[in-house]
Amino acid sequence: MVEKLTSQSVDYPRWYQEVVQRADLAENAPVRGAMIIKPYGYGLWEQMQSVLDRMFKETGHQNAYFPLLIPESFLKKEAEHVEGFSPELAVVTHAGGKRLEEPYVIRPTSETIIWDTFRNWIQSYRDLPLLINQWANVVRWEMRPRLFLRTTEFLWQEGHTAHASEEEAHEETIRMLGVYATFAEEYMAMPVIQGMKTDREKFAGAVKTYSIEAMMGDGKALQAGTSHDLGQNFARAFDVKYQTSEGKEEYVWATSWGVSTRLVGALVMAHGDDQGLVLPPRLAPIQTVIVPIYKGSEQRSTVIEACSVMEKALQAAGARTHLDDREQFRPGFKFNEWELKGVPVRIEVGPRDLERGEVVLAFRHSGDKKSLPIEAVATEVMNVLEEAQRGLFEKALAAREANTHSIDSFDEFKERIDGGGFFLCHWDGTTETEELIQQQTKATIRNLPLDAPDDPGRCMVTGNPSPHRVIISKAY
RNA sequence: CGGGGCGUAGCUCAGUUUGGCAGAGUGCCUGCUUUGGGAGCAGGAAGUCGGAGGUUCGAAUCCUCUCGCCCCGACCA
Numbered sequence: 001m002v003e004k005l006t007s008q009s010v011d012y013p014r015w016y017q018e019v020v021q022r023a024d025l026a027e028n029a030p031v032r033g034a035m036i037i038k039p040y041g042y043g044l045w046e047q048m049q050s051v052l053d054r055m056f057k058e059t060g061h062q063n064a065y066f067p068l069l070i071p072e073s074f075l076k077k078e079a080e081h082v083e084g085f086s087p088e089l090a091v092v093t094h095a096g097g098k099r100l101e102e103p104y105v106i107r108p109t110s111e112t113i114i115w116d117t118f119r120n121w122i123q124s125y126r127d128l129p130l131l132i133n134q135w136a137n138v139v140r141w142e143m144r145p146r147l148f149l150r151t152t153e154f155l156w157q158e159g160h161t162a163h164a165s166e167e168e169a170h171e172e173t174i175r176m177l178g179v180y181a182t183f184a185e186e187y188m189a190m191p192v193i194q195g196m197k198t199d200r201e202k203f204a205g206a207v208k209t210y211s212i213e214a215m216m217g218d219g220k221a222l223q224a225g226t227s228h229d230l231g232q233n234f235a236r237a238f239d240v241k242y243q244t245s246e247g248k249e250e251y252v253w254a255t256s257w258g259v260s261t262r263l264v265g266a267l268v269m270a271h272g273d274d275q276g277l278v279l280p281p282r283l284a285p286i287q288t289v290i291v292p293i294y295k296g297s298e299q300r301s302t303v304i305e306a307c308s309v310m311e312k313a314l315q316a317a318g319a320r321t322h323l324d325d326r327e328q329f330r331p332g333f334k335f336n337e338w339e340l341k342g343v344p345v346r347i348e349v350g351p352r353d354l355e356r357g358e359v360v361l362a363f364r365h366s367g368d369k370k371s372l373p374i375e376a377v378a379t380e381v382m383n384v385l386e387e388a389q390r391g392l393f394e395k396a397l398a399a400r401e402a403n404t405h406s407i408d409s410f411d412e413f414k415e416r417i418d419g420g421g422f423f424l425c426h427w428d429g430t431t432e433t434e435e436l437i438q439q440q441t442k443a444t445i446r447n448l449p450l451d452a453p454d455d456p457g458r459c460m461v462t463g464n465p466s467p468h469r470v471i472i473s474k475a476y
Numbered sequence: 477c478g479g480g481g482c483g484u485a486g487c488u489c490a491g492u493u494u495g496g497c498a499g500a501g502u503g504c505c506u507g508c509u510u511u512g513g514g515a516g517c518a519g520g521a522a523g524u525c526g527g528a529g530g531u532u533c534g535a536a537u538c539c540u541c542u543c544g545c546c547c548c549g550a551c552c553a
Contacts, residue, residue, distance in 0.1 A: 003502090003514095028545095032545080140552090140553090141552095143551055144551090293511070293512050329515095330512095330515060331511065331513070332512080332513035332515085334513095335512095337514080339513095348512070352512075360512085444553095475553080476553080
């Protein structure tokens with residue numbers, strides 16, 4: 001008898017912790033705050049990487065790689081940048097048995113070393129735009145680590161681009177935010193809100209920071225990706241100039257943007273339920289799992305044979321398929337295990353089905369089961385998976401809409417914020433009010449939605465004018 | 477850094493008060509029976525009791541020091 005997961009309604013954080021470990025996504029490492037990503041969890045990340053990498057290349061970016069270690073002096077060249085990151089830096093002071101003359105910082109992000117390099121790569125307007133991405137690990141020393149959501153070392157991609165004009169850099173910032181939103185919605189089946197961060201929440205060294213914000217199963221927000229308009233801040237700090245077609249010398253305009261293994265945590269919390277993970281078909285390492293059912297060895301060989309044929313047909317049809325032919329577990333155990341691991345479609349094949357020439361399909365996101373003729377499985381499987389993908393997105397969207405509220409009274413806000421969800425409120429645009437809201441409620445302004453309709457009103461705290469509503473929520 | 481708690485088998489933990497053979501459940505291995513929603517029986521392997529020092533005939537247990545982890549705060553996103 002295996003213990004059930006802690007229910008989400010009993011203790012959501014504990015549910016998260018348990019599901020990540022029991023579904024074999026990751027475990028804690030001997031180093032505090034570090035995580036070991038297990039093959040199933042890494043498989044999920046690989047699916048994400050391969051889709052994102054294709055999207056980056058389709059938008060003209062090339063991959064490159066910059067070093068893990070950055071001279072400490074580089075960090076200090078951009079004032080806001082060093083101020084923002086210094087509390088969470090890990091620094092190498094010794095190497096080769098000696099104290100280093102200049103310590104190396106383990107990158108918390110790579111703007112500084114990249115801009116130091118871009119200075120040499122960029123001379124003329126003909127070198128622009130320069131569109132680079134790198135897949136890398138970074139280290140940020142965290143006080144409160146949680147698997148995938150906040151770890152001291154994590155995997156990510158960071159895009160770094162240089163442009164000849166402010167407008168072009170801004171377009172790039174918004175374009176990549178859009179790429180992230182498309183990825184979140186079409187692949188993760190996770191609806192997101194694109195918007196601008198407040199000055200207080202923006203990236204250290206950016207002119208503007210934009211984010212996509214998603215709602216988790218408990219109604220809290222998770223920042224799932226960021227895109228920064230860096231203006232000329234890094235170009236000035238690292239003296240990166242180019243010659244225009246008129247022969248004038250100008251500083252370049254920059255962007256950077258990133259998503260990390262935090263997306264795995266987002267996926268877990270966006271769709272998971274009391275049975276475990278629920279993975280979207282487009283990213284699931286295993287899309288369909290075949291579970292054979294039989295009595296005795298004679299029946300076993302017949303059933304397994306039929307399953308093997310089906311496995312090959314499904315793989316030929318393009319579905320990532322696994323045949324669970326382990327003998328030491330009974331079907332009921334396997335059903336529960338693959339549900340814990342979030343496999344979108346389970347195919348049950350037993351003697352009764354084979355007599356009728358059918359198999360049973362069970363859908364993870366809805367719990368529905370239906371029978372299908374054996375011959376139809378391979379031809380239908382991709383349609384069935386796409387249907388499940390859509391169903392999962394619709395479910396997540398409906399959940400977000402049910403937990404999004406427009407509120408105009410600060411008293412009402414304070415009463416309802418503990419129940420979770422997104423609150424669309426008027427805010428006067430000042431940092432003072434933003435801090436007051438956080439101090440009194442622990443909630444933060446997530447972002448200022450890009451598609452917010454003109455809706456003039458009055459700040460729910462101060463009564464000062466506000467052009468449109470912002471999203472306020474408790475967040476991870 | 478402040479307050480609290482915990483380190484014993486892969487995992488969860490009992491045993492520590494009152495010193496006296498190293499334990500349970502689960503997982504793992506072997507065999508048999510099972511197999512349409514988390515199987516049953518039998519047998520077996522598995523531990524530097526976080527580490528160091530001390531007290532004692534004898535320490536998981538008492539004393540001193542030390543390392544690590546978890547929770548709440550502070551910090552951060």
